[in-house]
């Protein structure tokens with residue numbers, strides 16, 4: 001039991017994996033992309049919670065001593081549930097980065113892009129009430145956007161989708177845009193360019209938290225550094241996306257969960 005287990009509906013969590021590998025180059029990491037069931041954003045929170053539970057079980061069976069939910073939607077659906085059910089297994093999740101955005105905004109107006117399911121979860125309303133008192137938070141659900149990243153859609157399609165999703169922020173003094181889905185981390189530069197607004201990407205802060213928890217649990221040195229990339233979908237297309245998004249080649253395998 002010496003590995004860090006990490007999962008997402010697909011390639012979005014690779015944004016967290018990339019930052020984590022920078023901070024913990026000697027750790028063993030097992031990453032599961034649940035591509036056969038993704039995207040999660042249009043599923044019910046109950047459905048996503050069931051998947052998160054099964055994947056967590058698989059990751060611990062494979063030797064994970066800590067879990068990272070590298071997905072806002074799965075965190076919204078299952079973070080509290082899994083912490084209670086799997087205690088004392090350390091579990092790091094992601095909440096929309098409303099707190100840093102509320103601290104930085106000069107106009108007291110921030111925009112949040114996330115999946116429909118993430119906005120339905122209690123985690124989102126709880127971060128807004130805890131950290132954004134006195135700040136106007138404009139929530140924009142973006143159905144279909146994660147899938148464009150997942151499948152590697154071309155730039156013109158992504159740009160067209162983003163222009164539509166950024167529309168509600170125009171003319172409303174938004175000066176921070178929170179990326180509330182790990183897939184959107186790969187669009188941060190484009191979102192900043194199209195909107196002219198500062199983007200808040202949670203991936204580095206989540207990776208820093210993963211590093212803290214991993215060190216507390218002795219998982220910063222797994223013996224032999226190793227990265228296993230597993231997908232419930234097609235390993236060949238997953239490998240291509242991994243290479244395109246984070247420049248890693250490595251062993252990718254299919255897993256039935």
Ligand code: DGL
Nearest residue numbers: 012039040041072073182
């Ligand atoms: N990457 C995910 C998130 O952070 C899920 C996107 C999806 O599967 O719809 O919310």
